Amino acid sequence: MKSKSFLFINRKVFFGNSHIVEMLDVALIAASLNQHVHLAFLDDGVFQLIKLHEQNILSRETFEVSLINIADFNNIDHVWVERESLIERGLGESDLKIPITVIDRVTLSNIMNDIDVIVSV
Amino acid sequence: MKKILHIVNKSPFTEDALQSCLNHFNDFATLLLIENGVYAMLEDSTFAKRFTFSDGERSVYVLWEDLVIRGLDKHSLISNFQIVDYLGFVQLVANHSVVQSWF
């Protein structure tokens, strides 16, 4: 299979359903099939990245594992979080549970133009 | 040449999809409003002013079938956008290198 660049857009926060895990599944499968995989967290999607201090009944263990897999999986080209989305929500880099590259909105907009395939949930 | 086609299907009065799309909109982009996204085209609405693109480079399209089923074809709509039907929608996708759906 030839390679294309994929951008996975996460701009919502999910509790009580499996959407975010299912999104990350696609990204991981694409990476395992030698595609160039990029993930972007923006808007409410940045809330997915906040450190949790305790588990609860909507514990998202599977998501936590998936996210760590994404961060550790060296076949993933980039994971980005949008600076303006963090600032608008009163958050900063120290609130994030994984080390992740912060990029400006204008940079992300330019990336969107130059990618082959965009997938959003 | 236009590169990206943004498609928004949510009303701007209840969801942030259109606002976020516009935040990421640049000169290479085209916008198509479908489904409840077409409510953004009501001329006298509070949201209408966001569509007064002045540089002439930005293109906004709205899907005719979704205007009609919502009865908006009989209302005053913002004038500087173009109407496409589903066949035009397909051609818009074909004429851009990538499509991003916002919802």
Add this chain to the structure above:
Amino acid sequence: MKFAILVNSGPLNYQSAYSALIFAQSAIKLEHSLFRVFFYLDGVYNANRFIAALNNENNLVQVWSKLAKDNKVDLVICITAGLRRGIRGINLASGFRISGLGELVEASVYADRLITFGS
């Protein structure tokens, strides 16, 4: 031109699955080719053959099946998304098949465009 379509919404909760269907029909009308329609997340509900349309409502499931039959369109539901939502071989509508996420990636790579319909 070759299109691939990703459907992420069910047939009843939003207009998106309906939009995807009309888009598919329109692409065919314009003699583009449809490489695959992939159903993911709640989109897998589009393949539930036990869905019954009441009164004069459209039954989207049957229209998808007809599209597959008349135009040989490849309709694929994701196996894991289907398992999570109870869509399996036993209730799969005609014209759909069940496969893995790799088929979504493959469709995105081989088609010239991927368009997502969701909510």
